[in-house]
Amino acid sequence: MEIDSNRTTLAKTLQNRRQRLAGLIDFPVMLWSGCRMGRNFPANRFPFRASSHFLYFGGLPLERAVIYLNFGKLELFIDDSPPETTLWHGEMPKREEIAEKIGADAAFPLSELSSRGEGVATIAVQDIMTRHQQAEILQRPLGLGNNLSGRDRDLAIAIASLRMYHDPDALAELRQAAAVTVEAHKAGMRATNITNFNIHSPLQKTQTEATIRGAMEGVIIAHNMTCAYNSIVTVHGEVLHNEQYHHSLQPGDLLLADVGAETEMGWAADVTRTWPIIGKFSPTQRDIYNIVLAAHDSCIAKIRPDVEYLDIHLLAASVICQGLVDLGIFRGEVSDLVEMDAHALFFPHGVGHLLGLDVHDMEDLGDLAGYEEGRVRSNRFGLCFLRLNRPLKSGMLVTIEPGFYQVPAILNDPEQRVKYRDIVNWERLAQFGDVRGIRIEDDVLVTEDGCEVLTGGLPTEAEAIEELVN
Amino acid sequence: MEIDSNRTTLAKTLQNRRQRLAGLIDFPVMLWSGCRMGRNFPANRFPFRASSHFLYFGGLPLERAVIYLNFGKLELFIDDSPPETTLWHGEMPKREEIAEKIGADAAFPLSELSSRGEGVATIAVQDIMTRHQQAEILQRPLGLGNNLSGRDRDLAIAIASLRMYHDPDALAELRQAAAVTVEAHKAGMRATNITNFNIHSPLQKTQTEATIRGAMEGVIIAHNMTCAYNSIVTVHGEVLHNEQYHHSLQPGDLLLADVGAETEMGWAADVTRTWPIIGKFSPTQRDIYNIVLAAHDSCIAKIRPDVEYLDIHLLAASVICQGLVDLGIFRGEVSDLVEMDAHALFFPHGVGHLLGLDVHDMEDLGDLAGYEEGRVRSNRFGLCFLRLNRPLKSGMLVTIEPGFYQVPAILNDPEQRVKYRDIVNWERLAQFGDVRGIRIEDDVLVTEDGCEVLTGGLPTEAEAIEELVN
Numbered sequence: 001m002e003i004d005s006n007r008t009t010l011a012k013t014l015q016n017r018r019q020r021l022a023g024l025i026d027f028p029v030m031l032w033s034g035c036r037m038g039r040n041f042p043a044n045r046f047p048f049r050a051s052s053h054f055l056y057f058g059g060l061p062l063e064r065a066v067i068y069l070n071f072g073k074l075e076l077f078i079d080d081s082p083p084e085t086t087l088w089h090g091e092m093p094k095r096e097e098i099a100e101k102i103g104a105d106a107a108f109p110l111s112e113l114s115s116r117g118e119g120v121a122t123i124a125v126q127d128i129m130t131r132h133q134q135a136e137i138l139q140r141p142l143g144l145g146n147n148l149s150g151r152d153r154d155l156a157i158a159i160a161s162l163r164m165y166h167d168p169d170a171l172a173e174l175r176q177a178a179a180v181t182v183e184a185h186k187a188g189m190r191a192t193n194i195t196n197f198n199i200h201s202p203l204q205k206t207q208t209e210a211t212i213r214g215a216m217e218g219v220i221i222a223h224n225m226t227c228a229y230n231s232i233v234t235v236h237g238e239v240l241h242n243e244q245y246h247h248s249l250q251p252g253d254l255l256l257a258d259v260g261a262e263t264e265m266g267w268a269a270d271v272t273r274t275w276p277i278i279g280k281f282s283p284t285q286r287d288i289y290n291i292v293l294a295a296h297d298s299c300i301a302k303i304r305p306d307v308e309y310l311d312i313h314l315l316a317a318s319v320i321c322q323g324l325v326d327l328g329i330f331r332g333e334v335s336d337l338v339e340m341d342a343h344a345l346f347f348p349h350g351v352g353h354l355l356g357l358d359v360h361d362m363e364d365l366g367d368l369a370g371y372e373e374g375r376v377r378s379n380r381f382g383l384c385f386l387r388l389n390r391p392l393k394s395g396m397l398v399t400i401e402p403g404f405y406q407v408p409a410i411l412n413d414p415e416q417r418v419k420y421r422d423i424v425n426w427e428r429l430a431q432f433g434d435v436r437g438i439r440i441e442d443d444v445l446v447t448e449d450g451c452e453v454l455t456g457g458l459p460t461e462a463e464a465i466e467e468l469v470n
Numbered sequence: 471m472e473i474d475s476n477r478t479t480l481a482k483t484l485q486n487r488r489q490r491l492a493g494l495i496d497f498p499v500m501l502w503s504g505c506r507m508g509r510n511f512p513a514n515r516f517p518f519r520a521s522s523h524f525l526y527f528g529g530l531p532l533e534r535a536v537i538y539l540n541f542g543k544l545e546l547f548i549d550d551s552p553p554e555t556t557l558w559h560g561e562m563p564k565r566e567e568i569a570e571k572i573g574a575d576a577a578f579p580l581s582e583l584s585s586r587g588e589g590v591a592t593i594a595v596q597d598i599m600t601r602h603q604q605a606e607i608l609q610r611p612l613g614l615g616n617n618l619s620g621r622d623r624d625l626a627i628a629i630a631s632l633r634m635y636h637d638p639d640a641l642a643e644l645r646q647a648a649a650v651t652v653e654a655h656k657a658g659m660r661a662t663n664i665t666n667f668n669i670h671s672p673l674q675k676t677q678t679e680a681t682i683r684g685a686m687e688g689v690i691i692a693h694n695m696t697c698a699y700n701s702i703v704t705v706h707g708e709v710l711h712n713e714q715y716h717h718s719l720q721p722g723d724l725l726l727a728d729v730g731a732e733t734e735m736g737w738a739a740d741v742t743r744t745w746p747i748i749g750k751f752s753p754t755q756r757d758i759y760n761i762v763l764a765a766h767d768s769c770i771a772k773i774r775p776d777v778e779y780l781d782i783h784l785l786a787a788s789v790i791c792q793g794l795v796d797l798g799i800f801r802g803e804v805s806d807l808v809e810m811d812a813h814a815l816f817f818p819h820g821v822g823h824l825l826g827l828d829v830h831d832m833e834d835l836g837d838l839a840g841y842e843e844g845r846v847r848s849n850r851f852g853l854c855f856l857r858l859n860r861p862l863k864s865g866m867l868v869t870i871e872p873g874f875y876q877v878p879a880i881l882n883d884p885e886q887r888v889k890y891r892d893i894v895n896w897e898r899l900a901q902f903g904d905v906r907g908i909r910i911e912d913d914v915l916v917t918e919d920g921c922e923v924l925t926g927g928l929p930t931e932a933e934a935i936e937e938l939v940n
Binding site for chain 2: 037038039040041042043044045046047049051052083086087088089090091126127128129145179180183202203204208210211213214215217218219220221222223224229230236238239240241242243245246266348357358359360362363364407408409410
């Protein structure tokens with residue numbers, strides 16, 4: 001854990017956040033940071049990731065810490081490291097130093113927590129060890145995700161209403177994550193060029209997805225950041241959550257890379273680019289790429305306060321349908337096609353989601369942050385995966401990530417084949433066999449008069465992408 | 471999870487391992503692989519790491535799988551992915567395919583487990599979710615680490631006696647991990663050269679520990695491996711388990727990098743090198759470096775079957791004491807110095823440990839694998855951290871990692887100051903202020919007539935290190 005002495009604004013930022021929270025609720029709150037978990041033996045632990053709600057109000061990735069928030073006051077509960085650990089881990093900041101850094105009003109050892117749990121609201125953390133402690137201190141079971149109730153639910157709604165609109169300190173972090181992510185993607189494109197291959201290791205005989213992943217994540221690590229999520233770096237973009245990296249890169253392949261950095265304080269970026277291994281899109285790849293790009297650009301052009309995110313999603317669906325009609329893959333009127341979810345044959349996910357301390361921001365609260373109160377997930381094939389359904393407001397950060405995929409599980413599904421038999425020209429589609437998956441994703445901040453693409457430093461045009469690979 | 475179709479020997483290797491296990495115990499065994507845990511929200515999970523005991527007998531990093539071993543037979547329990555996950559994760563291997571791959575005698579869904587728990591021995595996995603399932607199926611609490619009892623303890627002893635001596639398939643994996651680790655260290659040394667800086671990102675204004683870490687881990691990721699443990703890449707080598715990477719690299723600094731790769735099947739390497747940022751050791755740094763190197767080389771020269779690992783540790787202690795006497799930092803007879811643990815002032819850890827599927831192999835079993843039956847940890851300052859105390863045998867893989875550190879928590883401890891006041895020439899020591907921490911670590915296989923350094927492709931001599939940095 002590193003306390004950045006340059007960040008004199010941290011205490012102020014945190015004070016501001018908890019005062020805004022105090023304006024929304026009138027009961028005390030405890031937020032736990034969580035602890036590390038053993039990987040293959042107790043001393044070999046996964047890297048620590050503090051709970052995002054803790055980070056928002058506590059500011060620092062402290063292990064085994066609890067903050068108690070009440071009417072704008074912050075009390076910190078954390079144990080000082082025992083002296084014998086100094087040998088192994090060096091001098092750690094003391095409770096009082098940390099308390100000062102985050103502007104706590106008081107600080108206590110963890111043992112003082114036990115008497116404080118009555119009437120307190122909390123959000124369950126991810127690690128079960130800490131979750132047991134939460135239930136023990138509060139002397140009640142904890143709800144999770146969409147099953148929050150009582151004060152915990154009121155707290156979650158209050159926190160979501162704050163975390164949804166990023167303050168300057170949050171934005172500064174998010175911009176850093178975005179900037180490093182842009183560099184990581186550029187490094188990935190450069191590493192795809194076969195003439196740059198083998199500079200790092202004589203052991204590799206063929207270039208694989210892992211080769212490119214190494215180049216990209218290496219940049220993120222070099223900036224002392226972590227990956228905000230498990231990277232997708234694949235020539236099989238049609239597998240939406242692909243976490244395999246062993247395929248070798250073949251000349252006709254497209255590589256889809258969905259890789260994002262996370263700052264030390266936990267703020268995330270989330271970017272996808274798709275590029276041709278040989279540095280040149282085939283005509284069919286370029287046709288589809290330009291449809292996805294048109295959807296991407298149209299959506300971003302429309303983002304401004306008060307626009308419904310659902311409409312952005314539907315716009316992406318329309319642009320994709322129009323493009324596929326123009327290519328002769330779809331038949332019919334665009335509005336009819338979208339109405340019957342035809343877009344979801346090739347674009348079976350939502351156009352994006354909230355982004356902040358979590359890559360799917362506040363998804364631990366189920367749909368509470370993503371969905372405006374009173375709205376629920378659609379059960380339509382073309383809408384059910386949409387993670388965000390709210391009117392956009394200034395200060396929100398969202399991803400825009402339309403895509404086109406030929407997913408065998410969808411396209412070979414006999415039911416879909418029947419349902420869409422009059423709409424899809426399967427022979428025409430067969431000519432686009434070299435397009436397995438394309439996605440273009442950027443991080444877009446809603447501003448007062450429109451939007452700003454935080455990851456705009458990374459090109460999207462096909463020619464610019466080709467240039468970076470070459 | 472990737473099933474490597476080239477590895478036709480996997481089923482044979484696993485069969486051999488379980489038949490050897492059957493020769494040691496006469497009760498049934500269940501081994502769980504474990505599951506992934508949420509990082510900041512349930513769908514954003516830490517990478518999966520299967521339990522090492524499962525991997526040893528089950529061979530593949532399968533999530534949520536159980537193997538039932540009885541008299542040399544293997545039954546696999548795993549659920550096929552539900553069809554709807556194909557959309558997101560692609561086609562996954564079916565239970566029957568996996569069963570064939572690992573040579574299972576039968577395969578069942580997990581629901582069949584519940585009736586099979588009676589009289590079964592197991593080893594607790596690290597993730598608590600799975601541990602709850604283990605206790606539920608076996609209908610009893612599980613012991614951990616040094617607190618195993620009954621059949622679980624008998625099982626642990628049997629497994630330790632197998633895993634301690636690496637078979638050819640294990641060795642092939644370990645050699646791969648070692649080879650990639652060697653390349654990672656070379657990349658780290660190259661990246662230290664300021665003229666190679668900034669090729670990856672225009673965002674970095676100063677070279678930090680993270681810069682080098684990124685270069686090293688990038689190589690590991692590029693080979694589709696993971697880090698076997700959280701890397702130590704630090705200019706503060708005196709903090710033994712340093713996991714901070716933010717310090718900038720200064721011309722007079724030594725960088726200590728303890729970084730090791732782990733293969734997809736879970737086999738680890740563990741290597742440390744220490745190099746000068748400017749590519750040239752200062753005279754004082756070189757003096758101490760050569761003492762640590764002499765200890766390293768002497769230990770490796772002595773490794774062969776039947777040698778006590780404790781004696782290797784004591785040899786390292788002696789060589790270090792002798793070197794410090796020669797430099798005028800210590801006064802006295804080497805044997806007296808070691809006897810009174812003077813070496814531990816500067817070398818306060820063990821000379822190494824077992825290496826295999828875990829970087830500290832089988833440390834989840836407490837000292838059961840590391841310590842010969844009947845032996846327990848010493849409480850001596852100079853011996854208590856020794857993780858391995860057995861006679862070496864052919865097939866064992868150990869690390870050899872002597873070091874020299876100026877740890878403030880030790881050297882400024884008034885008790886130590888008094889205890890060692892006649893032994894340490896503090897004024898002379900003060901001249902070595904630019905040596906905060908040096909460690910040289912290699913992975914050494916005990917062979918029938920001596921040993922083989924699996925990581926020998928990475929130089930250790932000061933001049934060769936300097937050449938790699940320059």
